[in-house]
Amino acid sequence: METLNPFQPVGLAPKPLLGLDSEPIAALCKQIADAAAQTDDDKTFPEEAFSRLAEAGLLAVTLPGRQLDSRSPKTSQLLQLLKRIGAANLSVGRVYEGHINALNLIHLYATQEQKTRWYADVSQYKRLFSVWNTQAADGIKIHALANGRYRLEGAKTFCSGSGWIQRPLITGQLLGDPSGQGWQMCIIPTERVDAIAQDTSFWQPLGMRASVSYKLDFTGLEISREDLLGQPDDYYRQPYFSGGASRFAAVQLGGAEALFNATRALLASMNRTDDPIQRTRLAEMAWLIESGNQWLKAAGENTDAWLADENETEKIVAYTNMTRTAIEEICLRVMPLAERSVGARGLMRPLPFERIHRDLTFYLRQPAPDATVLDIGRYVLDNPQNAHELWR
Ligand SMILES: Cc1cc2nc3c(=O)[nH]c(=O)nc-3n(C[C@H](O)[C@H](O)[C@H](O)COP(=O)(O)OP(=O)(O)OC[C@H]3O[C@@H](n4cnc5c(N)ncnc54)[C@H](O)[C@@H]3O)c2cc1C
Known part of the structure; x- marks a missing residue:
């Protein structure tokens, strides 16, 4: 089978980076987060959020010449962007991730004529894709x-x-x-x-x-x-099929970050930040979330480095499987810490906890979680090199 090289020389100069920590991105995410409760409904699509993402150029951000051009090794930055959008609204993050996934499959498998047509759908007509x-x-x-x-x-x-x-x-x-x-x-x-x-x-x-x-x-x-x-x-070609799981894990970690942020804000509003037990819980949430960030960073950097070598396909899949499993576990541990910190009154509308909790609990259910763990076990047993060399 022909080997794909996803990173080809980039001819076009990329547009200046709209930094993920920039004020416009923060403002955009805040607008999406503020509107999230209004679309917490089985039949209401967050149309305004997607208009804003389109206006900000984020529907087209992975297209050739754009900030996170799929042809260049920018996976870590893409995962951070997905996390930020997931933190604002997990449903928006889910749909945005599907759009990015479809564009990546086009990047990998479409003919030049199809790329021209489908990329124009995004850049000119702001059409939404999904998988x-x-x-x-x-x-x-x-x-x-x-x-x-x-x-x-x-x-x-x-x-x-x-x-x-x-x-x-x-x-x-x-x-x-x-x-x-x-x-x-x-x-x-x-x-x-x-x-x-x-x-x-x-x-x-x-x-x-x-x-x-x-x-x-x-x-x-x-x-x-x-x-x-x-x-x-x-x-189903690997490592692209399983390798994409780090994208939904990034969106999920955004949900955990949203709970963490909201927990600190609520405790501050109730003057409960001096309590040692609350501090202990917040400490645990902080290091759990930061370990999730480290998983995303390593998954992005390792994937980009290993994609250049066709022999590393299994390693990318195993590392992505570990990333999604670890982040699922992190989210499952962050949720009860937030619940205990904010108590029953914190788990009532209009506060955001109950919605984020429902969204994250449901969104954590992704395909084949058991098979994913088994595959990690198989990989580390089939590759008996010393632990410190396994993921080099
Ligand atoms: C909010 C949301 C949006 C989604 N959007 C999309 C989308 O846009 N496009 C899309 O394609 N999909 C989408 N999905 C589906 C998603 O990708 C998964 O396929 C789905 O969530 C998995 O469903 P499940 O947990 O019921 O799976 P199941 O496969 O039924 O898994 C449930 C449990 O059973 C175990 N299990 C699996 N197979 C077996 C077996 N043979 N024997 C015994 N146990 C088994 C699993 O390990 C797991 O523990 C979405 C899911 C959610 C929650």
Whole structure:
């Protein structure tokens, strides 16, 4: 199989960096956080947040020549950005992460003509992308017809952003195509196909309501060959498939940071910051969150360094698996510390804790957590070098 080199020479000069610690980013995140309670609803998409992200250029931030150009080793900065948006609103972070994921798959697998078209969708038309892979027994089949046309059959579950996404990347079983069979990606040009049926009753979640992750039925929709992305089974190519888990872990850590910030603010407002037990809990939250930051930093830097070497694929996957597992654990430990610190009165609206708690609890449920841990164990047993050399 051909080896991908994701980092090619960057011809265009990048625009000046909009620093992640800059005032405009902080102001943007504050606006998104302040509006989060208004969209804490199963049927309300945070449209305003995405208008703001588009205005700030953040929908296009990984495109060629932009600040976090996918062709350059900027994974750590991207993870920090995802964390900041997740801290503002986990549902916005989830949908934004899906958009960035789709653009990365385009960067890896699209033809030049497709890149031009889909990048223009983002940079000129500010269209939102997403990746919808999860499905139930009635999942997607992509039937090849004559003349380069394809008919879709079946549904996807957990379609974050649902009808608000103009360019969903969906996956399905390609059938009857002489050029190949397998798990095929395609990007639906929503304004050029029939309406996609939405099952809103699917979405009655504990949290993450504003991600409006409905079940969508694509049966009967017809698309063209130009809408197919990459070759069958490219979607599962490693290290890109598992390696992306550090992105959702970054969004999750943002949720833990939001709880930490809100806990300190509430304790200060109640003059409870001198209490030694509260200080002990806040200390534990602080070092847990900072260890999460160190995981993100190391995952970003190691991934960028190891991607250049095709022999390091397994190592990237194992390191990303450790990162997502460690950050899940960190979030699960931060939540009860925050609960105990703020008490029952802190867990009532309009304070943000109960919403963030619901959102984070639900968003921590990501694919195959047990298999992820098993795979880390397999890797470290199959690679018996000294511990201090394992992740060099
Ligand atoms: C808010 C939110 C938004 C989402 N948005 C999207 C999206 O936009 N696109 C998308 O594609 N997906 C999306 N998802 C789906 C997500 O990627 C995961 O697929 C989903 O959360 C996993 O569901 P689950 O926990 O029910 O999985 P399960 O796989 O059922 O896992 C539940 C538990 O069962 C274990 N388990 C798994 N398989 C087996 C087995 N065979 N035998 C025994 N135990 C098993 C797991 O380890 C875990 O402990 C979203 C999820 C959430 C929560």
